[in-house]
Amino acid sequence: MTGETPVLLVMSADQEVTPDLLQVSLEEEDRYNRLRLIHWWDQERLAQARVLVVGAGALGNEILKQLALLGVGKILVADLDTIELSNLTRAVLFRDRDVGRAKTEVAAERVEELNPEVRVQPFTGNIVYDLGAGVYGEMDIVFGALDNREARLAINGHCWNLGKPWVDGAIEVISGVARMFVPGEEAPCYECTMSEMDYQLLEQRRSCALLTREERLEGKVPTTPTTASVIAGIQVQEAIKWLHRDRDLPTLAGKGFVFNGLTHDSYVVEYQRRADCPAHDTFAEVIPTDLSVDTPVREVLEFVRREVSPQAVVDLSREVCVGVVCRKCEWRIELFRSLGKVTEEEARCERCGEVGEPQLMHSLYGDEPFLDKTLAELGLPPYDIFAGREGLEMKHYLLAADRGRALGKIG
Numbered sequence: 001m002t003g004e005t006p007v008l009l010v011m012s013a014d015q016e017v018t019p020d021l022l023q024v025s026l027e028e029e030d031r032y033n034r035l036r037l038i039h040w041w042d043q044e045r046l047a048q049a050r051v052l053v054v055g056a057g058a059l060g061n062e063i064l065k066q067l068a069l070l071g072v073g074k075i076l077v078a079d080l081d082t083i084e085l086s087n088l089t090r091a092v093l094f095r096d097r098d099v100g101r102a103k104t105e106v107a108a109e110r111v112e113e114l115n116p117e118v119r120v121q122p123f124t125g126n127i128v129y130d131l132g133a134g135v136y137g138e139m140d141i142v143f144g145a146l147d148n149r150e151a152r153l154a155i156n157g158h159c160w161n162l163g164k165p166w167v168d169g170a171i172e173v174i175s176g177v178a179r180m181f182v183p184g185e186e187a188p189c190y191e192c193t194m195s196e197m198d199y200q201l202l203e204q205r206r207s208c209a210l211l212t213r214e215e216r217l218e219g220k221v222p223t224t225p226t227t228a229s230v231i232a233g234i235q236v237q238e239a240i241k242w243l244h245r246d247r248d249l250p251t252l253a254g255k256g257f258v259f260n261g262l263t264h265d266s267y268v269v270e271y272q273r274r275a276d277c278p279a280h281d282t283f284a285e286v287i288p289t290d291l292s293v294d295t296p297v298r299e300v301l302e303f304v305r306r307e308v309s310p311q312a313v314v315d316l317s318r319e320v321c322v323g324v325v326c327r328k329c330e331w332r333i334e335l336f337r338s339l340g341k342v343t344e345e346e347a348r349c350e351r352c353g354e355v356g357e358p359q360l361m362h363s364l365y366g367d368e369p370f371l372d373k374t375l376a377e378l379g380l381p382p383y384d385i386f387a388g389r390e391g392l393e394m395k396h397y398l399l400a401a402d403r404g405r406a407l408g409k410i411g
Contacts, residue, residue: 031115032071040247047073047117049243050138050410054078054127054155055145056103058090058223059169062232063143064107065092068114070240074410075111076139078123078131079103090225121408125381128154129338132293132383133161133317134398135406137286141239142166145232147221149194149202150340153279156190159183161283161385165242165253166190167235171223174261176231179271180238180252183282188254188271191279227261234259283396286385292401293382298371301364304388308395314364315387315394320378322370324356331356336370337379363389375399382406 030036032043049072053063056079067075083091083098083106093110094103104122111120123131128151136142136158144155144166152168159166165182168190181189234257241249252268259266291300297314304312319339325332326349333350335342339360347356361368361378370377375384383406388395404411 031117035070040244040249042244043071045243046071046240049140050074050076051239052076052078052135052139052142053145054143054151056091056107057081057087057145057147058225058228059145059171059232059235060103060143061091061093061107062225062228063145063169063236064111064120065114066232066236068111068118070236071115071117073118075118075120076123076135076407076410077104077107077111077120078125078127079107080124080126080130090223090228092225119409121410126341127151129318129341129379130381132381132399132402132406133158133385134286134383134400134402136164137162137385137398138407139164141242143235143239144168145235149198152190153202156181157279160189160279161281162286163282167238167242167252169231169235171221171227171231173222174224174227175259176227176261177256177258178231178234178238178252179256180242180254182242182251182253186273188273189277189279192274192277193256193271224261227259230259230261283385286396286398288398288400290401291397291399293376293380293384293399294374295399295401296372296374297364297368297378300375300386301366301371304397307397308388308393309390312388312390313366315389316362316364316378316380317385317387318362318380320361320380321358322361322378323359325359326352326354326356328352328354336373336377341379 035041036043051067051072053060053075056077060077060079064075064077081103083094083101083103085099087094088096093107098106102124104124108120108122111118125131142155142159142164144152146152155166160183163183165180167178167180169178170176238252241251254271256269256271257266258269289303291303300314304314321335321337321339321342323332323334324347329349329351331349331351339358342358344355347358348354349356382399382402384399385396388397
């Protein structure tokens with residue numbers, strides 16, 4: 001021990017000095033010293049974990065802070081917003097000087113300042129339309145930290161398709177809920193928990209033509225940082241237990257933790273799987289390819305017809321709007337983007353002012369006039385998943401050439 005700083009090991013009278021405990025105590029430079037004292041804890045496992053945090057507001061800030069402190073090594077944080085002054089009362093990672101900057105960029109910087117051993121890749125965009133489905137397949141677990149049902153449905157669908165667990169959080173005023181969904185044959189998913197009112201609120205964001213209405217209809221949810229801390233703490237704790245699931249730790253899988261901040265009552269509810277829920281499709285396999293979102297549609301069709309059959313078609317992962325038509329005026333505008341990114345206003349006929357009819361496409365048959373366009377030009381995001389189909393035979397493929405672009409420093 002000559003030349004080394006002496007270590008004072010404080011123990012209870014009945015605590016046994018084991019070699020493991022002594023070794024941990026001697027590692028004074030290890031920032032995870034106290035965590036390693038937990039008998040089931042595997043810090044190296046956390047360092048290798050890759051997680052997705054969707055939302056960088058009040059809940060997302062608290063989740064990111066705790067992941068940083070715990071040394072969860074690879075994080076992708078997704079959000080589409082910039083920082084507003086009102087965020088500063090609920091977001092520990094943001095400062096006055098950050099107002100106007102992208103939430104994800106600032107959050108990534110601050111998390112890496114908190115713990116330089118953690119790598120954070122920011123993604124600024126709408127996860128419903130701009131985040132490739134393949135990103136979910138890379139994750140060990142996904143966090144939902146948002147106030148948007150449409151985004152939750154997107155997370156739920158991708159997680160179920162790819163067999164990935166996710167932990168949802170929701171807060172309002174000083175109450176909240178944390179719930180965990182783990183794909184399985186008998187397991188409930190997020191959509192199983194939706195009520196008729198949830199569907200009605202979701203439909204308010206859409207016109208009868210399924211076009212997106214203005215964001216002003218969404219409103220703002222009043223929240224506090226204290227409630228965000230409680231719910232985010234439960235979310236992260238459940239994720240940590242899931243990452244150690246071989247240690248037989250109980251989790252909230254298929255359940256929700258409900259917190260009432262007015263009375264400090266809390267209880268756990270168990271969700272039931274809905275037999276008619278449409279969200280339980282799980283891909284048998286996703287096959288990596290050398291294709292990217294910059295590949296022309298023609299080449300994607302040729303690939304599928306080599307791999308599946310000469311008559312196969314390509315099924316895209318999302319509905320694409322190729323244009324809008326006003327049949328009354330014979331007016332048409334060409335658009336190539338995900339349907340949800342076409343607003344009601346831009347679909348209005350220039351002649352009569354009525355909302356036109358969107359022309360939708362989900363599959364590629366080979367006779368389209370835009371075969372020389374790339375998948376990106378159709379509105380698909382990098383690292384997405386598509387299917388080759390003939391009859392009942394279907395195979396799913398990954399645009400694997402986009403991996404570096406999608407995952408960045410956590411790839």
